[in-house]
Amino acid sequence: MTNTEKVKRGLAKRYRKERRFRAMGLIAVLLGFAFLIVLLSDITIKALPAFHQTYLKLDINLDPEVLGLAPGRPLDEKAILHADFRSVVRRSMYALFPEVRKRRDKRKLAALVSTGAQYQVRDRLLRDHALLGQTFSMWVLADDDVDTYLNTRSLRDLKQSERRLRDNQVAWLERLKQEGRIDRRFNWLFFSSADSREPELAGILGAVVGSFYTLLVTIGLAFPLSLAAAVYLEEFAPRNRWVDFIEVNINNLAAVPSIVFGLLGLAVFINFFGVPRSSPLVGGMVLALMTLPTIIIAARAALKAVPPSIREAALGLGASHTQMVFHHVVPLAMPGVLTGTIIGMAQALGETAPLLMIGMVAFIVDIPQGFTDSATVLPVQIYLWADSPERAFVAKTSAAILVLLGFLVLMNGIAILLRKRFERKW
Amino acid sequence: MMSEQPTTAATRVRVPEDDDDAILSVGATSQGGAVEPENGYTTVGEPFVDQPKMQTRDVNVFYADKQAIFDVNLDFAANEVLALIGPSGCGKSTYLRCLNRMNDTIPICRVAGELLLDDEDIYAKSMDPVLLRARVGMVFQKPNPFPKSVYDNVAYGPRLHGLAANKSELDEIVETSLKRAGLWNEVKDRLAEPGTGLSGGQQQRLCIARTIAVNPEVILMDEPASALDPIATAVIEELIDELRQKYTIAIVTHSMQQAARVSQRTAYFHLGKLIEVGDTDRVFTNPRHQLTENYITGRIG
Ligand SMILES: Nc1ncnc2c1ncn2[C@@H]1O[C@H](COP(=O)(O)OP(=O)(O)OP(=O)(O)O)[C@@H](O)[C@H]1O
Numbered sequence A: 001m002t003n004t005e006k007v008k009r010g011l012a013k014r015y016r017k018e019r020r021f022r023a024m025g026l027i028a029v030l031l032g033f034a035f036l037i038v039l040l041s042d043i044t045i046k047a048l049p050a051f052h053q054t055y056l057k058l059d060i061n062l063d064p065e066v067l068g069l070a071p072g073r074p075l076d077e078k079a080i081l082h083a084d085f086r087s088v089v090r091r092s093m094y095a096l097f098p099e100v101r102k103r104r105d106k107r108k109l110a111a112l113v114s115t116g117a118q119y120q121v122r123d124r125l126l127r128d129h130a131l132l133g134q135t136f137s138m139w140v141l142a143d144d145d146v147d148t149y150l151n152t153r154s155l156r157d158l159k160q161s162e163r164r165l166r167d168n169q170v171a172w173l174e175r176l177k178q179e180g181r182i183d184r185r186f187n188w189l190f191f192s193s194a195d196s197r198e199p200e201l202a203g204i205l206g207a208v209v210g211s212f213y214t215l216l217v218t219i220g221l222a223f224p225l226s227l228a229a230a231v232y233l234e235e236f237a238p239r240n241r242w243v244d245f246i247e248v249n250i251n252n253l254a255a256v257p258s259i260v261f262g263l264l265g266l267a268v269f270i271n272f273f274g275v276p277r278s279s280p281l282v283g284g285m286v287l288a289l290m291t292l293p294t295i296i297i298a299a300r301a302a303l304k305a306v307p308p309s310i311r312e313a314a315l316g317l318g319a320s321h322t323q324m325v326f327h328h329v330v331p332l333a334m335p336g337v338l339t340g341t342i343i344g345m346a347q348a349l350g351e352t353a354p355l356l357m358i359g360m361v362a363f364i365v366d367i368p369q370g371f372t373d374s375a376t377v378l379p380v381q382i383y384l385w386a387d388s389p390e391r392a393f394v395a396k397t398s399a400a401i402l403v404l405l406g407f408l409v410l411m412n413g414i415a416i417l418l419r420k421r422f423e424r425k426w
Numbered sequence B: 001m002m003s004e005q006p007t008t009a010a011t012r013v014r015v016p017e018d019d020d021d022a023i024l025s026v027g028a029t030s031q032g033g034a035v036e037p038e039n040g041y042t043t044v045g046e047p048f049v050d051q052p053k054m055q056t057r058d059v060n061v062f063y064a065d066k067q068a069i070f071d072v073n074l075d076f077a078a079n080e081v082l083a084l085i086g087p088s089g090c091g092k093s094t095y096l097r098c099l100n101r102m103n104d105t106i107p108i109c110r111v112a113g114e115l116l117l118d119d120e121d122i123y124a125k126s127m128d129p130v131l132l133r134a135r136v137g138m139v140f141q142k143p144n145p146f147p148k149s150v151y152d153n154v155a156y157g158p159r160l161h162g163l164a165a166n167k168s169e170l171d172e173i174v175e176t177s178l179k180r181a182g183l184w185n186e187v188k189d190r191l192a193e194p195g196t197g198l199s200g201g202q203q204q205r206l207c208i209a210r211t212i213a214v215n216p217e218v219i220l221m222d223e224p225a226s227a228l229d230p231i232a233t234a235v236i237e238e239l240i241d242e243l244r245q246k247y248t249i250a251i252v253t254h255s256m257q258q259a260a261r262v263s264q265r266t267a268y269f270h271l272g273k274l275i276e277v278g279d280t281d282r283v284f285t286n287p288r289h290q291l292t293e294n295y296i297t298g299r300i301g
């Protein structure tokens, strides 16, 4: 047998092996991709209802008497804020269905409108005082049960006892629909308001702002600290047992369960230093601790990757060690450091457990105005909504997850962009 | 030993014919790797000059326990190009890097011996390595411009040392350095473009311009043309010849033709030992040591 024949015989086997390996790799990738698609589409489908909200058209009569405004008194903001818009909204609802007389039925009728409707009307009057005493038609928020019922086909076939809306309520809704008084509109409220017990009023902005402040604290602490630590360890630290010990500990810190950082924050920052609990400040501090090792490790890798030829060039020209580090090595490592930082921030953005320990799970209806206000963050908001019994919160939860994923994709996109933008050829 | 007078060394010059023992002994000591103060070898030729710019005496260099340079004695004359040749791994770079203390950056590297720049001890406590490197510049094997503009590359050294009082002075330094490096005409319209975008040969000339912008007294070059094509190499060689008017130059090269073309003196290293030094013409036409002859005639390395 010639050499060529021997090689040929083995060749088929080699190719088979290669094909098998490639097929396996491809299957693994496809499987992962499929899971991702399923997950994302499931979340998206569940989230869709949250982006629209049912509105009812009511004929609002701003009767000063009903509002409880004293006649003759000038209409100022304070008076409006104390006026009884709830009754106004109810009356306009009753006016649509004059045949409903029983108190119980009336209550059911009023329940079709969101409790937020009265504030919509109030804000309208605040903007335009001339509306007092007028009758005008206005789209107000429907209750979340209405929204859920109209959006969930399966609910219509259920018996009355198995769903939240009574049969008479359903009949009223049908009539409103025929009169063109029901409409679904884009749910701006979801993006412009904070949390609420009422799903139709609950929004993500409070959590987004909370996350923003928290991440601001995190990046403000973690970036300079870890850059300094990485530069020192990589460029200046003597090689001895202490430094090795510190290095090992930093690497281990990266593997510590995040809830432990929460406990630490509770014990040290809140109980010892008295940082206000459930504030973005303390949340950011805890997350900074958590992301420190991630960024340090990434920054050190980036510093290490700066080619020695550049260092030698600088030293050869008479730059001191410090000058070499800060004129050349650190700037060249910056894209890598920033990538690490953004990945660390993405990790911090998605973190829940440590924040539960420091009280960021509180139910907060106000959008935080600063670093020391009580706040919640996106993942905790998701956790809170996922825990809520109202069916409408299912959609909200998924929508919030989409928003969170959106931010994460955005951050990772920036990281990739930075890497591409500053990628250098030596 | 070589700390004696040059005349003594000259009397010990051996002729290649009866040098077999010497070759063996050189091989034996270096294979053993043992640190032996009496290495028992003598540099052939003329390692010393009358008015040296730099002097090195009994230089021994160690990487941890491994000795890379053995008792090297060598002078560098002003306005002269000295070529360091020898087979790969013989310690040329190591020796060259001692001359501006670049070896300080390698923690395991230890340098012993006396190295003088204008009679000042390079390794004295009073000698600041930063100042030393401003006086003894270095050009490396691979062109290593900073990933900054051409202008900033050249201006970096002067800025570092505060050599220019203002912008126009700095501009002038940059221009004259680039002109002297023979690069000005090619880059004068692209000073703001990154230095890494130039061709290999241009990059190396940029590195030379960067080095001379600091106005050093000595320039060390470690295989400056090894990454370049023949034409770019010729340009660099011409440049080196011109630079000789102003600077003292030591150049490591693997190309014997290059050594013959650009240098006035040549030093041949072998396994960490300085075997032979002499006028370039003489060394190449009439090597006195068998090892030198072997190398030059292509039997080693
Ligand atoms: N950083 C280092 N650590 C340990 N040993 C080193 C180091 N640098 C060089 N050496 C050793 O020192 C000896 C001399 O190396 P050097 O780089 O000076 O050789 P060279 O003559 O410049 O070779 P070449 O012509 O290939 O560049 C070699 O045996 C090498 O392995």
Ligand SMILES: [Mg+2]
Pocket: B092, B093, B094, B222
């Ligand atoms: Mg070398």
